[in-house]
Amino acid sequence: MTKQLTIAAIALCAANSFSGAASAQERQFVNIGTAGIGGGYYPTGGFICNAVNKSRESQGHNIRCTVESTGGSVANLRSMAAGEMNIAVAQSDWQYHAYNGTSAFEDAGPNEDLRFMFSLHKDTSHVVARADLGLTDFSELEGKVVNIGNAGSGQAASMIFALEQYGTDPDSFFGQATRLTSREQAQALCDGKIDAFYYTTGISASSITEAVNTCDASILNWYDDTIEKMIVDYPYLVASDIPAGTYAGQEDEVNTWGLVATVVATADTDEETVYNMVKAVFDNFEDIKSQSSLYTLVTRDGSAVNGRSIPYHPGAERYFRETGLIE
Numbered sequence: 001m002t003k004q005l006t007i008a009a010i011a012l013c014a015a016n017s018f019s020g021a022a023s024a025q026e027r028q029f030v031n032i033g034t035a036g037i038g039g040g041y042y043p044t045g046g047f048i049c050n051a052v053n054k055s056r057e058s059q060g061h062n063i064r065c066t067v068e069s070t071g072g073s074v075a076n077l078r079s080m081a082a083g084e085m086n087i088a089v090a091q092s093d094w095q096y097h098a099y100n101g102t103s104a105f106e107d108a109g110p111n112e113d114l115r116f117m118f119s120l121h122k123d124t125s126h127v128v129a130r131a132d133l134g135l136t137d138f139s140e141l142e143g144k145v146v147n148i149g150n151a152g153s154g155q156a157a158s159m160i161f162a163l164e165q166y167g168t169d170p171d172s173f174f175g176q177a178t179r180l181t182s183r184e185q186a187q188a189l190c191d192g193k194i195d196a197f198y199y200t201t202g203i204s205a206s207s208i209t210e211a212v213n214t215c216d217a218s219i220l221n222w223y224d225d226t227i228e229k230m231i232v233d234y235p236y237l238v239a240s241d242i243p244a245g246t247y248a249g250q251e252d253e254v255n256t257w258g259l260v261a262t263v264v265a266t267a268d269t270d271e272e273t274v275y276n277m278v279k280a281v282f283d284n285f286e287d288i289k290s291q292s293s294l295y296t297l298v299t300r301d302g303s304a305v306n307g308r309s310i311p312y313h314p315g316a317e318r319y320f321r322e323t324g325l326i327e
Contacts, residue, residue, distance in 0.1 A: 027062045028273045032263075033076040033088035035153065036182030037069050038210070040202035040294050041089045041261065044120055047288050048263070048281055055280040063273060073154030074104055077264075081111045086269045087277075091123055091154040091200065092236040092260040092307035093161070099310045104157045113267040115313035117278060119306045121202040121294040124240040124258040125158070128208060129196035130189060131216035131249070138222035146170075147178040147185045147197035155182075155200045158259075165230045182207045190215035200258060202294035203242055212247045219247060223255040231257060236309055260307030267313070274315025282319065301325060 032048060035041035049065035056062060070076055076088035077098040090098075097103040101110030129135045133144075148170050149155035156179065163169050170177035180188055185197040189211050199207060211217045219242060231237045240258035244251060265274055281288060282300055289295040304325040312320070320326040 027064060028270060030063055030065045030087055030273065030277070031085070032065065032067050033070045033079060033085045034067055035070060035072040035076075035089065036150075036207075038182035038186070038205070038207035039199070040121060040123070040205045040292075041072070042067065042069055043292060044089060044261065044294070047291050048277070051280040051284045051288055052277050055276070055284070059276050059279060061272070061276040063276060065277070071150055071152035072156075074098075074157050075152035077105070077111070077114070078108070078152070080114065080264070080266055081108060085266075087117070087263065087265045087274075090262055090264055091158065092119070092262050092309065093234065094154050094157060095262050095264055095307070096234075096236050096309040103161055114310050115265050115267050115269070115316075116308045116310050117263040117265050117274060117313055117316045118281065118303045119260045119262040119308070120303060121261050121298055122238065122240055122258050123154075123200040123261050124203050124242060125162075125222055125256045126199045126201060126205075126208050126242075127196060127220040127222050127256070128186075128189065128199070128211050128217050129220055130192070131218045133195060135196075135218065135220055138220050139224070140220075141196055142173055143175045144195040145176045145178065145193075146174045147180045147188065147194050148174075149185075149198065150179050150181045153182075155198060158200055159198050162227070162230065165226050186211040186214065189217060196220070202261070202292075203246055204293045208247065212249060216249070219250055219254045221255050223257060227257050236260070236307060262307045264310070265313050265316075269313065269315075271313075271315040271318070274313045275319050276315075278316045278319045282323070282325075 032045040034045040045067035049067055052063055052065040073090040073094040076090055079085040098105045098111050099114045127138050148159040163173055186207050188194045237259050240256055242254040244253045285300050304320045
């Protein structure tokens with residue numbers, strides 16, 4: 001090999017090494033915290049990541065998106081405050097409380113580094129009881145064995161918060177408040193280990209359909225003057241009705257309440273990364289909606305604003321302004 005060729009070969013290897021290093025440096029790894037596998041957050045995270053990963057070539061980014069099953073909203077927000085997680089799905093109420101340092105986050109104090117990306121489906125409060133108990137309303141669960149969700153989950157925190165509006169708490173109101181995960185609760189109901197379970201999730205989520213399809217279970221109403229006042233006092237909460245026929249054996253509409261599932265990021269999450277994630281989701285919004293009945297009533301306009309009680313992340317805000325979703 002001539003001297004010139006040797007020098008050229010060395011230069012080419014160096015260029016390739018530099019290119020590879022630059023490519024690796026530009027790659028962005030994103031892990032979205034969700035919740036238990038049996039609810040709506042885990043598949044939602046998967047749909048988001050699928051859209052992001054498929055958009056690498058068309059949008060010219062190098063994001064590698066993955067999903068993590070977690071303890072739920074409160075656990076996610078605590079992990080974000082601790083610097084262990086950058087992007088997560090969280091209920092709109094716990095987004096608010098984490099940012100303001102209230103309720104379950106009072107001891108930790110406010111985390112003003114949280115930023116809003118977008119929202120998706122409405123999380124509806126489902127109260128699922130054994131049909132043989134003959135119950136129709138939440139008030140009839142007093143003294144019963146009820147699963148409120150694992151520690152750190154948004155559902156457990158929401159139950160505690162809701163019962164506070166009645167001047168009580170789970171351990172006082174129920175005969176026993178169990179702390180099973182979303183994957184365990186349906187089977188526990190069918191096995192007779194619990195009388196009912198509470199779960200804030202999208203309508204038709206697998207944990208609910210499993211219970212009503214596997215054993216005789218009914219969905220209870222939970223909307224009264226106390227809940228109505230709670231919704232007025234805390235505007236991140238909403239009334240939510242489950243249409244008749246949604247679940248097997250459900251002949252009547254169920255009146256209850258809920259909140260909005262939001263995707264949040266830390267303030268220091270790379271702006272371009274967030275911009276490309278939001279763009280991937282909103283440019284393919286109808287494709288994502290077609291993946292699940294959870295998103296039947298979701299709109300692009302609504303997802304840009306619903307459930308937001310914290311500042312926009314700059315990457316999300318830039319996309320929404322570019323597309324006219326916000327002014």
